Amino acid sequence: MAIQGEIFPDKGKGRSTSAAQEILRFSSHRFLRQRLVLCILSGRSIRVDNIRPDDVHVGLRDYEINLLRLVERITNGSTIDISVTGTSFVLHPGILPGGRHTHTCHLGRSIGYYLELLVPLAPFCKKPLTVTLHGITGSVNTDLTVDSIRTVTLPHLHMFGIEDMELKIIKRGSAPLGGGEITFSSPIVRHLKTIQVVDPGKIGKLRGIAYSTRVSPQFANRMVEAARGILNTFVPDTYLYTDVFKGEESGKSPGFGITLVAQSSTYTLHSAESSSATSRIPEEVGVRAARLLLKEVQSGGCVDSRHQWLVLLFMALGKEDVGKCLFGQLTSNTVQFMRDMQASLGVRFRITDAGSNLLLLSCLGVGYSNVNKRVD
Template structure:
């Protein structure tokens, strides 16, 4: 793959004092791209904005990112593949949407590699997602690189010791990489997701830390998942901004989505949306009669954004 920029014609100017930044966005070109991510952040940090840009590019995305695939700051590539990408399907972005994990890379040295493939769309569909449903199954991936393969089994057993009390349909997959595919540093992590009867996805994960046993990492991830399920809604806290932006860019109709309370990041995002698009969300209690419920109904009128740059090849 050739090394080309994600956009064509973008200009970034930083003031002399370093306190102001002027950005003139260019055309999202897409196509085959390769990028070596710095080891200060994981691949997930870079995938997050790319997921938002890729559907509106000129050509379908084929981007390869190299670096750390799982850390304690950003979403891991496992959750991007199993949770983030499915959130795009209700908006009509599905065919050809894929994230391939070729190599895993734990901090600090990394060495991982993933390939993100995304199709081009003309316009995204309007979302109407207000029924959270009941949890029907829980899935998970316990991966271990450059450590004993038993670490992943220990995490699975510890997580099951809690999850088995709530639901019978549980499948936790042990994913052990060896050789060059295991990156340059030892590490392990557990990524969990719960799916409801209405295709709502909740996710949580925990990453290895020095001096912390695999069992404790698994319990941390499991309790985080149960806390996410308790907050309810149709979108978990990790993906609020993704869904809200797609609602703003959707066709000219009223989109609705049920979520939990907005995170501080989501609140700032809503302010930015109002500044950039002039769109404000109407936020009302999802269950007005239930005083204990913290779930909210987010609704907005789509801008009807059309991807005029796409090429049909």
Template sequence: MEGRKLIRMRGSQHLRQRLLLATLSGVPIRIDEIRAQDAAPGLRDYEASLLRLLEKISNGSMVEINETGTKLRYKPGVLAGGRDLVHDCGTGRAIGYFLEPLILLGLFGKTALSITLKGVTNDNTDPFVDTFRTATLPMLKHFGVQIEDLELKIVSRGAPPLGGGEVRLKVPIVPQSLLAVRWVDEGMVKRVRGVAYSTRVSPHMSNRMVDAARGVLNRLLPDVYIFTDHYSGQESGKSPGYGISLVAETTSGCLISSEAAANCSKSEEGDVRNDKAHAQVLPEDIGAQAAMQLLEEIKQGGVVDTARQGLLFLLCGLCPADVSKVRVGKLSPHGIRTLRHIKEFLGVQFNIKPDPVTGTVILTCVGSGYRNISRKLS
């Protein structure tokens, strides 16, 4: 893949994924007209933060941005990994925005990656850190990754708008390559686990979310356990908030997740209020919403939920030159865009076949044969 010509793109859509695939494939890219027509044109702070993060974990990368931030040229370097790195993600996007590219890039580094990320841990825009730990990381074992060496620890919570959270991530390197998968058995749901967190609010908020979620799920399944996780003091971040993350485990080992959060701030009178026009402030609403979303994800079928389709396709595209076969529910817009980017950067094209009996979609591909060329040779 080395020596490929510059790829030109336009617009700010899926910038994170473009940078990720450019780094993995070693292909330089140029992106023009980044929000050129917006009132505030150019790169956002969180996108600039992602570029700084890519520079930290690689050697020899080059980034050129014009004065208005509407044009970006990125030449990827060699993935180096790193120990005891620290990165401030800011408050524009949650830490979940940075975790997916970090995990993939960390697997193919020269050395194992250990990094501390600071910022927002839970919001309604990006995946919760909790969901990454309970649903995303276990996915990697299907591709031959030693998940015993993977670690994602929440040191402190951070809710919008001020954040203040901190997590520690450790990612081992892949000795040579991933393993091709045949993952089509979605199984039947056998239990639901979850965590309801609260920070800088009453601990009773977590209990109310748990009761509401169980009120929906226990009608269908007896084995539902959701534990509460209350943070106070220095571990509670800088803003009040609460939310819930749910994960359904099937008989075949698939993990389907959902999440919901109420991001609060305090008014001048000291009352807790919601930033988004007071919508769904009640913990009961948050708990019920997450439970209903989980049931909807289960109804769609597939071995992963909608939020993890893109990562699943990326892992399949990075597999050896062997056939991978996976089953998902209805293809999401993000999943479709991921398939297009994989074809453009890695040259991998998926065969898509709907299954009318189950309403799911079966995707088959031959991997790109991607190998960890950065690792140290013994």
């Protein structure tokens, strides 16, 4: 990673054709991961400016630099130039070779923050990707916990034909000191399936995992009990598991949390989670997670609201066929992502009102195929 002071020269990289690809420009530090994903998948260079120009800590944060390092690690031939002040950077993406990698995540964010970058990239590598990440497995701020990634994010990819993604939690580690370790492995695909998911079904199953590290094992049970108190009135098929890690495997800091997943009769998922970061009392954490789940269920659609962008991305990357999916209310994150996607992939969605606050989003895939994959 080179640090440069000047305005970056737009490296043509030996292009001699007349329509050299212009650099996509983005502003603000937000939505960084989505933009990195789009950059790497589309192969178009991006430049992000105005990264916290008026903040006390100007420029990229440490965890963002760490994220860029992860990008550099999993790609071949990328160049990242960060300005001296850190308020802007240019990324010329390389290709995704796959293989085994190990990365230590910054403790400012949880592992989920970094995994969310890896998940959409992993199926398009040259070889199957296996990444071992060290850091905080629980949640920091609003990052997804690794449990959410495992139980919600990965099943969302099943509908696109990516079945064998795997996430193993080897050690759990809570904020602030972390100490957790996970292994993420993904197969590769050539094409994505086109989806027609328009039936949200009815919620028939509730599952959940309550985890705790370096606290009394009873904490997990208390969270489960509290959440059950609310959820049992809706669905009797509620199984909440406790996952208590001890000793070496429980990281360096005390912490606990719960992840709830609601599955409908048509296998659509909605999830919510809460952790000790919001409250010190296990009951409160459990109840809060349950209520957040109800709220999430109320928003409706066939996709969990925090995975809207992922589903939209994979719909856009599909074959040149029309894909359809029913969504609940779009989050701000999704809205921005749709704009970014139009800029980088040129995909525009048709939005149809499906009544009762639901939206039917349809698009024509760009026919993205995994060109990295070797044939023999």
